[in-house]
Every structure is written in structure tokens, then in C-alpha cells.
Amino acid sequence: MRWTLRPKSSSTVTTNLAKALNVDEIIASLLVQRGIETFEDAKCFFRPSLEDLHDPFLMKDMDKAVARIEKAVVHQENILVYGDYDVDGTTSVSLMSSYLETITPQVTTYIPDRYAEGYGVSFQGIDYASDNDISLIIALDCGIKAIEKVAYAKSKGIDFIICDHHRPGDTIPEAVAVLDPKRVDCAYPYKELCGCGVGFKLIQAIASKKGQTAYDLQSYLDLVATAIGADIVPITGENRVLAYYGLRTINQNPRVGFKAMLAQVKKETFTITDVVFILAPRINAAGRMKHGLHAVNLLKEDNIELALAYAAEIESYNSERKDTDKSITKAALEQIVDNDEEHRFTTVVYNESWHKGVIGIVASRLTETYYRPTLVFTKSGEKLAASARSVKGFDVYNALDNCSEHIEQFGGHKYAAGLTLKEEQYELFKQKFEEVVANSIDKKLLTPEITIDTELEFHEITPKFFRILKQFAPFGPGNMTPVFMTEGVKDTGYARCVGADEKHLKCKVQKNGLAIDAIGFNLGPKKELITSSHHAKIAYTVDENEWNGTVSLQLKLKDII
Structure with missing residues (x-):
């Protein structure tokens, strides 16, 4: 994964905001990164009001x-x-x-x-x-x-x-x-x-x-x-x-x-x-x-x-959906390997019998696996229908627009779209889509990115800090959960792999005499790195963990290097 540290915000603006709000400079810097620079901005952010809605x-x-x-x-x-x-x-x-x-x-x-x-x-x-x-x-x-x-x-x-x-x-x-x-x-x-x-x-x-x-x-x-x-x-x-x-x-x-x-x-x-x-x-x-x-x-x-x-009834539809998307994802991954397509700039797969209702989910799963603009096609009446998903930073809608001579109909957004085309256009479209993406995508976008908001030391992770952090919610695009980085971290000796296939990592990390629990989903393969190193670097979000009625702060690890 690519780690990108956000540029530091203006120290004057951050200091003034920290004083105005009576908060740590780290909290103030997180707000400034989100375009919040004044007491009034912060009031609208932390205390949303229906009166703020536009006419x-x-x-x-x-x-x-x-x-x-x-x-x-x-x-x-x-x-x-x-x-x-x-x-x-x-x-x-x-x-x-x-x-x-x-x-x-x-x-x-x-x-x-x-x-x-x-x-x-x-x-x-x-x-x-x-x-x-x-x-x-x-x-x-x-x-x-x-x-x-x-x-x-x-x-x-x-x-x-x-x-x-x-x-x-x-x-x-x-x-x-x-x-x-x-x-x-x-x-x-x-x-x-x-x-x-x-x-x-x-x-x-x-x-x-x-x-x-x-x-x-x-x-x-x-x-x-x-x-x-x-x-x-x-x-x-x-x-x-x-x-x-x-x-x-x-x-x-x-x-x-x-x-x-x-x-x-x-x-x-x-x-x-x-x-x-x-x-x-x-x-x-x-x-x-x-x-x-x-x-x-x-x-x-x-x-x-x-x-x-x-x-x-809907719960039963959802269970059926899960089974269907699992089997189609497996078949789609096999198709990519069988056709030796792992090294392309795009993922485009097709099977006429795939369930149209889950091809969007399958496209998302393939994007997670190979991390490139992805299209999953199936037969829909006389035509082929596809769901498209993209990677962060690449506009798949524009890419489809550049392939419009092969498409009957398309619509959507920057990161997700849908289209239909005639069956005889499939191979021509697939070739054109690969060309368009190969010629226009910044190659670094093909590696998943972790955007780090700021560096943090363990002594700064206090209950008050987390209380304020929680008020940044609701999180989502444009206001993602803040991601922190700490260097020079080592395991306390309790790291272990947990979960199905031991995919996840549970550990307790320490620095400067302070230790804190951490969980890393899908980071099981990083166990050796955290146990053998005395100077690992971790990217994480801060979260709460409830166990046997006790609530404590823990780190949700996103990556370890």
C-alpha cells in the first residue's frame, strides 16, 4: 500500500483555532484539513442544524x-x-x-x-x-x-x-x-x-x-x-x-x-x-x-x-445474494487467472449466466483484489449489461465516455457506473477500455493508498481526545475517519493471528513505555513484521473495544511497515 501523509495545515490558523475551541492542536489541524478554520465553521461542523439547509x-x-x-x-x-x-x-x-x-x-x-x-x-x-x-x-x-x-x-x-x-x-x-x-x-x-x-x-x-x-x-x-x-x-x-x-x-x-x-x-x-x-x-x-x-x-x-x-423475507434474499456473489466472485477470479489477465490495467470479465443482481458487488470485490478499474458483464436479454467500479482517483465514467462508440447506454458516477452494449461489441469494447485506461491512468493509482491525516504519539491518545474525535462523525467521503501514523513501535510479545484462516492480527503495541491494544483486519501476514521489529511504523484509526462490559480504547491497524 502507498502511504500518503497529508500536508501540514497552516500553523497560525491551527493555533488560533485550537485556542478558540480550547482543543489540542492535533484536533485543530484535523479540522483545518477538512476546511474548518473558524469558530463558526466548527460550530456548524460539530452542531449540525437543519436551519443550515439551503432554500x-x-x-x-x-x-x-x-x-x-x-x-x-x-x-x-x-x-x-x-x-x-x-x-x-x-x-x-x-x-x-x-x-x-x-x-x-x-x-x-x-x-x-x-x-x-x-x-x-x-x-x-x-x-x-x-x-x-x-x-x-x-x-x-x-x-x-x-x-x-x-x-x-x-x-x-x-x-x-x-x-x-x-x-x-x-x-x-x-x-x-x-x-x-x-x-x-x-x-x-x-x-x-x-x-x-x-x-x-x-x-x-x-x-x-x-x-x-x-x-x-x-x-x-x-x-x-x-x-x-x-x-x-x-x-x-x-x-x-x-x-x-x-x-x-x-x-x-x-x-x-x-x-x-x-x-x-x-x-x-x-x-x-x-x-x-x-x-x-x-x-x-x-x-x-x-x-x-x-x-x-x-x-x-x-x-x-x-x-x-x-x-x-428480505433477510432470506440477502442470504441468497451472499451465496450468489461468493460463487460468481470465485468464477470471475478464476477467469482472470485462466486468461492470464492479471497484468492488464483493467479487469473486464463476462459470463452470460452470471446473476445481474450481484455483478456490481462482484466488480467491487475484484477491484479490492486487483485494484484497477473493473467491469463485470452478464447477458441481459439480447444485450450485455455491466457494472463498473473504479479505484480512488480515476474517473471510470469519463473512461466509458471515451468508449461510447461501442456502448448502447451508460450512466453513473466517477467511481461506479453501469452500461449495456451489443454482444458483438464486447471484445472491441474490452480492447478500447484497456487502451483508454492504460493511456490515461496515473500508474500510482493502481496501488491502494492510505491517506494519513497526521502523526500521533501514544500519550496523545486520551479519553478526551477520543470523545472529540467521535464528534467528527458521521464519517464518509469528504470527512473520512482520521488515520494516524506512529513510528518506532514494537509488539509487547502477545501478537497472534485470529479469525477464520488466521487472517487477522491481534496485538498490543508499545512505544516509550506506553502500550495499547490493536487489531488489524486482514493483517495476519504482518505478524512477523510486528514481532521481529523494534521500529515498525503503523497506520491506524482510534476506536473503542468492548469486552466483558469494559470499554477501552484500541487501535484499528490499517497497515504496518
């Missing part, structure tokens, strides 16, 4: 969207809330439909079938709306590239409101309103909302016309926080506020569907990491293995008995 009407077309919904409510039009089948899409549909149901009974929901319809707005979905006398579709977490579909809906007398956060193409669909902070002509101050976040801004705008504030909408923020975590958007600015209050809702007053899922996990306090690794995979499993509407039904259910039954 939703700053978003282009928001006034048009609200006016069209108000008209639909007055005229008792049928409204279809349409969303993608992943976590962001299903939480968006749950949020929007459950809010609209408080002001009109004429609301129904639609999630496209991953296999029959594929990603985004579908002709089938529009036909469903037409057959059911629906005159307004609100599309969430999709639609920004649905130019033909929106035109088709218009020909059937159906209006569209699009709430999306993906990058637009050169042309914007001719919908009544297109809400997307990434539109070049949108002056909205915060560009990194997820799809559910854009949906929240729309209900915030509708509510504001009724004299309500964001505080009146807190019960919806558990959905928004889940989407923020699952979609791996930056947890900065407005997303930080939404995630902070959303986690509070999950922990203090979760919706019945969340209660049902949490009952199976038996965890007391949920962090954004728990949302990503516990809640999100379960919600996602419905769309991956069966149908996304199962997730919407769970997230909207008010009856605890029914919710528990839905949650048990």
Missing part, C-alpha cells in the same frame, strides 16, 4: 415542480412515484410517496424490474402509467438521460418531474421540471446530494408552502441518511446535516420497517458504517434477487407484524 427553491425548476404537484393535488390527478431498484431509488420512492400520501390519496409507486426493464425510466413503466390513467410521473434517482422516454410519455398526455443527481448528457429531457444540482445551469449551492436528497428537497419545498420547516420532516430523514451512506456521496455540507439527523432518527425513532430490520441485527447504536454494511445490503437485496418493490413495501409499512414478515 430548496434555489434549485433550478423547483418552482415548476412544486406548482405541477400542487395542480395535481387540486385536480385529484393520479401520481406515479417512479424510482430505481437500488437503495437510493427505493428510499426515494418510499420518501416521496409516503409524503405525498399525506396530502393526496391519488399516489402509487413503481420500481422497474432489474431484469425485464433494466435501469431507469422504461417504456413499460410509462405504459403502466397510461393504462392506469396516471397523468404525472415523479422520477427519482433516474431520468436525467431519459429523453426519448419523457417524449413518449408526453405523447400519451403524461407529465414528468425528474429528481436526479447523476451527470446530465448534452440534452436535458423535456420534462415539466428537471431537478438535478449537477445541471450546468443549476445554481444550487450544494452539488453532491443523492437521489433521495433531491427528493427530500422537493418535499421540503412543498412543505414550506404550507408553513412547515425541515424540522417537521425529520421522520423522513432515516431514509435520506440510508441513501447517503449507500450511495457513497460526500458527507459534507448539506449531506452532513441530513445524515446527522437521519442517524438520530434511526437510533431514536426509526420507521416501523427499520425497526423490523434492526430487530434481526440486535445492535444498540447505528453509525453510518452500520447503515452501509447492515441496512443497505438488505434493502438492496430485494431488487437484486427479487423485486425492488419488496423494499418499498417494507420501508412504508406501519404494521410491525407485517414489517417483521417483510424483513424476514
Whole structure:
């Protein structure tokens, strides 16, 4: 792994901030690294307020969207809330439909079938709306590239409101309103909302016309926080506020569907990491293995008995998903070795029978193994469909754009995207993608990077230090858990390998007479290094360990050299 030490922040700014906040200079330097330089900045960071949210009407077309919904409510039009089948899409549909149901009974929901319809707005979905006398579709977490579909809906007398956060193409669909902070002509101050976040801004705008504030909408923020975590958007600015209050809702007053899922996990306090690794995979499993509407039904259910039954069903989908992704990952790794492709700049694999619902997860696993831009293809009807994942620092969306002559359709973000192409284009695409990446990637990006925030000595790791550190949460892109480095460390003699296949390392490290417990996941092979060296260098985060009712600080090792 590549260790990169962040540049030291200005000593004057750090010293002034440390004095203003009455904290250690190390805490102040961590804040400055995150763009927090004044007492006021720190107050917004440590004490997020829903009053810090931007006026939703700053978003282009928001006034048009609200006016069209108000008209639909007055005229008792049928409204279809349409969303993608992943976590962001299903939480968006749950949020929007459950809010609209408080002001009109004429609301129904639609999630496209991953296999029959594929990603985004579908002709089938529009036909469903037409057959059911629906005159307004609100599309969430999709639609920004649905130019033909929106035109088709218009020909059937159906209006569209699009709430999306993906990058637009050169042309914007001719919908009544297109809400997307990434539109070049949108002056909205915060560009990194997820799809559910854009949906929240729309209900915030509708509510504001009724004299309500964001505080009146807190019960919806558990959905928004889940989407923020699952979609791996930056947890900065407005997303930080939404995630902070959303986690509070999950922990203090979760919706019945969340209660049902949490009952199976038996965890007391949920962090954004728990949302990503516990809640999100379960919600996602419905769309991956069966149908996304199962997730919407769970997230909207008010009856605890029914919710528990839905949650048990989703739990079984998740178990099936785990088994499927494990077997496909194994087959994909074998394909790479068999084809002697370990030394390429990209990983591109294909099998027509692989389950479309898990190829995104498999792409992530392959990226972890070989650490390069990765695509996993499977057959989808007459075409091939793929999920793309990238490595830190490389824009896979742009790389796909440079291969567009071989692609039917694609969309996504810098680090994750999806595409379809004709089967005869597969080999040509694979070759072109390798060329594009080989010619444009900085070769150092092919080695995983650990970004070290600052050096730290063991005597500086105090309960007060950790208490303040915990208040940096919720963590995520743009505000990652601080990583520290300490040099000249040695083992106290208790290092051992633990866990399945002895993959993990448990030890107690010491320096200058101070010793502290440490755990290193997947660092079993580093045992020799820590036991034989008197001057190892460790990279780690600081965490709590609870054992037999006793809570103590421990280091979570990320690497040892």
C-alpha cells in the first residue's frame, strides 16, 4: 500500500483555532484539513442544524415542480412515484410517496424490474402509467438521460418531474421540471446530494408552502441518511446535516420497517458504517434477487407484524445474494487467472449466466483484489449489461465516455457506473477500455493508498481526545475517519493471528513505555513484521473495544511497515 501523509495545515490558523475551541492542536489541524478554520465553521461542523439547509427553491425548476404537484393535488390527478431498484431509488420512492400520501390519496409507486426493464425510466413503466390513467410521473434517482422516454410519455398526455443527481448528457429531457444540482445551469449551492436528497428537497419545498420547516420532516430523514451512506456521496455540507439527523432518527425513532430490520441485527447504536454494511445490503437485496418493490413495501409499512414478515423475507434474499456473489466472485477470479489477465490495467470479465443482481458487488470485490478499474458483464436479454467500479482517483465514467462508440447506454458516477452494449461489441469494447485506461491512468493509482491525516504519539491518545474525535462523525467521503501514523513501535510479545484462516492480527503495541491494544483486519501476514521489529511504523484509526462490559480504547491497524 502507498502511504500518503497529508500536508501540514497552516500553523497560525491551527493555533488560533485550537485556542478558540480550547482543543489540542492535533484536533485543530484535523479540522483545518477538512476546511474548518473558524469558530463558526466548527460550530456548524460539530452542531449540525437543519436551519443550515439551503432554500430548496434555489434549485433550478423547483418552482415548476412544486406548482405541477400542487395542480395535481387540486385536480385529484393520479401520481406515479417512479424510482430505481437500488437503495437510493427505493428510499426515494418510499420518501416521496409516503409524503405525498399525506396530502393526496391519488399516489402509487413503481420500481422497474432489474431484469425485464433494466435501469431507469422504461417504456413499460410509462405504459403502466397510461393504462392506469396516471397523468404525472415523479422520477427519482433516474431520468436525467431519459429523453426519448419523457417524449413518449408526453405523447400519451403524461407529465414528468425528474429528481436526479447523476451527470446530465448534452440534452436535458423535456420534462415539466428537471431537478438535478449537477445541471450546468443549476445554481444550487450544494452539488453532491443523492437521489433521495433531491427528493427530500422537493418535499421540503412543498412543505414550506404550507408553513412547515425541515424540522417537521425529520421522520423522513432515516431514509435520506440510508441513501447517503449507500450511495457513497460526500458527507459534507448539506449531506452532513441530513445524515446527522437521519442517524438520530434511526437510533431514536426509526420507521416501523427499520425497526423490523434492526430487530434481526440486535445492535444498540447505528453509525453510518452500520447503515452501509447492515441496512443497505438488505434493502438492496430485494431488487437484486427479487423485486425492488419488496423494499418499498417494507420501508412504508406501519404494521410491525407485517414489517417483521417483510424483513424476514428480505433477510432470506440477502442470504441468497451472499451465496450468489461468493460463487460468481470465485468464477470471475478464476477467469482472470485462466486468461492470464492479471497484468492488464483493467479487469473486464463476462459470463452470460452470471446473476445481474450481484455483478456490481462482484466488480467491487475484484477491484479490492486487483485494484484497477473493473467491469463485470452478464447477458441481459439480447444485450450485455455491466457494472463498473473504479479505484480512488480515476474517473471510470469519463473512461466509458471515451468508449461510447461501442456502448448502447451508460450512466453513473466517477467511481461506479453501469452500461449495456451489443454482444458483438464486447471484445472491441474490452480492447478500447484497456487502451483508454492504460493511456490515461496515473500508474500510482493502481496501488491502494492510505491517506494519513497526521502523526500521533501514544500519550496523545486520551479519553478526551477520543470523545472529540467521535464528534467528527458521521464519517464518509469528504470527512473520512482520521488515520494516524506512529513510528518506532514494537509488539509487547502477545501478537497472534485470529479469525477464520488466521487472517487477522491481534496485538498490543508499545512505544516509550506506553502500550495499547490493536487489531488489524486482514493483517495476519504482518505478524512477523510486528514481532521481529523494534521500529515498525503503523497506520491506524482510534476506536473503542468492548469486552466483558469494559470499554477501552484500541487501535484499528490499517497497515504496518
